[in-house]
Amino acid sequence: MSIETYRIFGGLGSPYSMKLRAVMRYRRIPHVWTQLNDANAYEIANIRPAVIPVLRFPDGNMQTDSTPLIYELEKRHPGVRSVLPDDESQHFLSFLLEDMADEWGTKMMFHYRWFLPRDQKQMSTWLSFDRSAEGGLANIEKYAATFRERQVGRMALVGCTPGNKPLIEETAHQVLDLLDAHVPEERFLFGTRPSLADFGWMGQLSQLAVDPTPAEMMRERAPFIFRWLAExxxxxGVEGKWRDADLSLSPAVKGLLKMAGEVYFPFLIANADAMGHGEETFSFRALGYSYEQGTFRYQVKCLSTLRARFAGLSDAAREKLAPILREAGCLEFLAAP
Known part of the structure; x- marks a missing residue:
């Protein structure tokens, strides 16, 4: 492998790995994809946090966390097929929607993957096949049983419980309906070229399109999304333009922002408030459903980052966004406490 080439350590079952790889393919940044398995895991054994994707830079440095990596690549390769809209307000909206995909959309992925036995069985076996470099079927099945037990055991930790099922599935349906109506008309959320937000949702939905139960649901409910994900x-090879910033936002973007105002920001606020009071769990209601899970420090950081990015916008961009975010129910949550 040339020292000038990036290397992604990732997995086909990781939405964040698929997101980063798709961004690098779109931007035509030379890279090598390495499916993480038992034979090569030692190469990233000392990377913390121990999550994928891990990106090895040409200088040998390694970093993780897909969104910061995407922004780092923007710095290292400025102006080359950027995934960040030129318009400051659209850039912020793209970041917000990608953040919601990463932190709320992943609940859809985890829920559908591990809630029903049929999905547990297939995906634990497939993911074990990905991970196993050698050892044959017996080794794959042994690891699959252990991995399945571990992942199912983590469901409550990440909020994927029977009690939370109605809200998670309702938001999944809304996302699919919004995007499936949008992509035949304009292809991507902020024009005819993909943005950070498109790649964020692509990562999560790429997993729903593979797992048995959500794949069946998607084929009936959102057939265009299958082709959109493949593209x-x-x-x-996509050549496109950013949407005219003076035009009204698309119904899909407005709908996703409304979901952020009704579900995602209340989720972030409830988590941050509970964390601030030293509580181990939090709950809130959205769309007529209740939701409860354990607190997460990382999602406190997400709320803080969103607020800081909004505060850091130019006065003109904030003034432009204010009525849009107010209508979506997001503006009140972006003000620092």
Whole structure:
């Protein structure tokens, strides 16, 4: 492998790995994809936090966390097929929607993957196959049983419980309906070229399109999304333009922002408030459903980052966004406490 080439350590079952790889393919940044398995795991054994994707830079440095990595690549390769809209207000909205995909959309992925036995069985076996470099079927099945037990045991930790099922599935349906109506008309959320937000949702939905139960649901409810995901997985040939910033936002973007105001920000606020009071769990209601889970420090950081980015916008951008965010129910949550 050339020292000038990036290397992604990732997994086909990781929405964040698929997101980063798709961004690098679209931006035509030379890289090598390495499916993480038992034979090569030692190469990233000392990386913390121990999550994928891990990106090895040409200088040998390694970093993780897909969104910061995407922004780092923007710094290192400025102006080359950027995934960040030129318009400051659209850039912020793209970041917000990608953040919601990463932190709320992943609940959809985890819920559908591990809630029903049929999905547990297939995906634990497939993910074990990905991870196993050798050892044959017996080794795959042994690891699958252990991995399945571990992941199912983590469901309550990440909020994927029977009690939370109605809200998680309702938001999944809303996302699919919004995007499936949008992509035949304009292809991507902020024009005819993909943005950070498109890649964020692509990562999560790429997993729903593979797992048995959500794949069946998607084929009936959102058939265009299957083709959209396949196109966005390698959009290196896409040439497009950003949406005119003076035009009204698309119904899909407005709908996703409304979901942020009704579900995602209340989720972040409830988590942050509970964390601030030293509580181990939090709950809130959205769309007529109740939701409860354990507190997460990382999602406190997400809320803080969103507020800081909004505060850091120019006066003109904030003034432009204020009525949009107010209508969506988001503006009140972006003000620092």
């Amino acid at each position: 966005l997985d390698d959009a290196s």
